[in-house]
Amino acid sequence: MTSTQVDITARLAELAHTHDQLTTALATVTERLDQVKEEIRTITGGDGAHLLPDGHKITVTPTRRFNETRAREVLSPDLVAAITEVKSTVSAMLAKRVLSGADYEACQTVAGKPRVTISVENGGE
Numbered sequence: 001m002t003s004t005q006v007d008i009t010a011r012l013a014e015l016a017h018t019h020d021q022l023t024t025a026l027a028t029v030t031e032r033l034d035q036v037k038e039e040i041r042t043i044t045g046g047d048g049a050h051l052l053p054d055g056h057k058i059t060v061t062p063t064r065r066f067n068e069t070r071a072r073e074v075l076s077p078d079l080v081a082a083i084t085e086v087k088s089t090v091s092a093m094l095a096k097r098v099l100s101g102a103d104y105e106a107c108q109t110v111a112g113k114p115r116v117t118i119s120v121e122n123g124g125e
Contacts, residue, residue: 037116046114051121059117064108066092071107079103 001009041060044050050058068090072080083095095104 038113040116040118041114055121057117057119057121059119060114061117062110062114063112064105065111066095066104066107067109068092070109071095074106075099075103 040058044058044060047060047062049060052058071083071090075083079099080090082098083090085091085094095107099107
């Protein structure tokens with residue numbers, strides 16, 4: 001091997017090692033973030049907005065998904081027809097374009113864990 005090839009090989013080995021370290025660190029940080037969010041869900045009861053004195057705003061909202069069965073239950077036949085595709089499948093994407101916000105929301109059901117959002121409001125650190 002030439003010295004250039006050795007230099008490239010050594011650098012690639014360093015980068016691979018750094019990648020491994022960062023991947024491990026990322027997994028650890030992600031796991032801890034998940035734990036923090038789970039504790040926030042527990043403390044808040046899974047819903048609500050909380051503005052803290054330091055400017056942080058914690059918002060916990062239910063995760064909602066469009067539900068075809070629910071849509072067929074709550075919408076008029078005309079609205080169901082307007083959001084039904086050729087294969088007789090009610091389309092969430094089409095529903096979002098065609099339905100009013102209230103009608104679309106009525107077709108949703110809660111799914112999964114509540115979403116946790118943390119932001120810093122104006123004036124916060």
